[in-house]
Amino acid sequence: MKQVTASGQTVKDAVQSAIQQLNTTEDQVNIEIIDEGKKGMFGIFGAKRAIVKVSIKEDPIDQAVTYLKEIATAFSEDVAITVKREGKQIYFDLSGHKIAMIIGKRGQTLNAIQHLVQVMINRISSEHFRIVIDAEGYRNRRRITLEQLAHRLADKAIKINKDVALEPMPSSERKIIHSALQDNQQVETCSDGTEPNRHVVIRAL
Structure with missing residues (x-):
């Protein structure tokens, strides 16, 4: 479960209900208020419950892996990706039978793919990551x-x-x-x- 719609007496109550259902914490979710609700007369008559839609924030690195996989499979369907993170630097290593096609002449294709993933991850993330994409030790x-x-x-x-x-x-x-x-x-x-x-x-x- 990555997204739920919940209601409560107040927006805060609705959010807490959603977070409990998702088994996460407030800093790990995106919150969309659908209806702020209404207390009503004496807190009873005409009251309307608040409604929120809460979704778990996707890990930008996981999204980058998915994006990279989509690009790589255009060259070869058997590409495997391993990921290593060192602070703000993320290393992706590709391997597969047709890896030479992904590397391209003097690494031009690999560099182009690296640029695309770099732009993508920094567009969706609040953190600035530096991406390095390698293919079976080509960079070294x-x-x-x-x-x-x-x-x-x-x-x-x-x-x-x-x-x-x-x-x-x-x-x-x-x-x-x-x-x-x-x-x-x-x-x-x-x-x-x-x-x-x-x-x-x-x-x-």
């Missing part, structure tokens, strides 16, 4: 690839003494490039361009 493999690329292109920039521009990347991946080269005293990095074509430039010093 991609991080290693980008770090190797960063060092290789840094060496190239130093060798030819010219700026080297990388392909456009989402901000999370540009951050990996910046971090990988932050201790390299021979180069500096900056982001250039505008979304969705913003990219990292490696410059020899």
Whole structure:
């Protein structure tokens, strides 16, 4: 039972009745007052009971899982989702036979799905969550690839003494490039361009 309509002598009484039926607490429900009721003469004649509709608040993370499942099953019907929460950061890990389709070229599809779920959960929740969607360890493999690329292109920039521009990347991946080269005293990095074509430039010093 996730929603009940209850009545009482007052709105407060009606709400308490509904909460008891739902076996929850007032901070976990949404309350809609259908009729505020009326005391009537001497509290008896013409009295009208208050009526409220009370529903349990849905967990935004559960709603995000449902939304993500709907998107993922468009690619594959056997997708499994595991969820891990660390404070305001929520990790969703996808697995299944056709996971490569969900990842897409260089993670573009996975990044698009992550963006959709990020927008969705922060639209329905009063809290601000940061969403990370992974697929069978892809994010870690991609991080290693980008770090190797960063060092290789840094060496190239130093060798030819010219700026080297990388392909456009989402901000999370540009951050990996910046971090990988932050201790390299021979180069500096900056982001250039505008979304969705913003990219990292490696410059020899």
